[in-house]
Amino acid sequence: MDKASNLQRAFWSFLGYMLVGPFFGGLAVAIVLGLAPLLGLAALLPADLPPAGVASVSAFLWSVAPATVAAIIVAVLILVRGQLGWIEAAVAGVVGFFLAAIVLHMPYQDLFAPLAFLGGLISLAVRYALISGGILEG
Secondary structure, three states, X not given: OOHHHHHHHHHHHHHHHHHHHHHHHHHHHHHHHHHOOOOOOHHHOXXXXXXXXXXXXXXXXXXHHXXXXXXXXXXXXXXXXXXXXXXXHHHHHHHHHHHHHHHOOOOOHHHHHHHHHHHHHHHHHHHHHHHHOOOOOO
């Protein structure tokens, strides 16, 4: 892998994380809030959550910050190594969420750990989307 191809992979991966990551974040919140009552898990969610649509749009907008941090981490890894492993992608998502939650004073502090885990899963989904698009190698 030459440097030009690594630079191209890093650029497209950065864009993928910045564009697809927030979409997957909003979609994940909509799915969780939609399925929680059906699966009997609504009692695990905070009582003062907004409706699913409002929460999904808020998650989409808020997740730009963690996506930016994860995208920077991923782009650097791809520039240096030319590839991105699944564990590195998951860690980038968790670290991105962690830093954004601290800096932006995330509401619902009791959901910090599950949402950080969700950030890692979303990062893995973005990685898979980049592999499916031929940008990264599996």
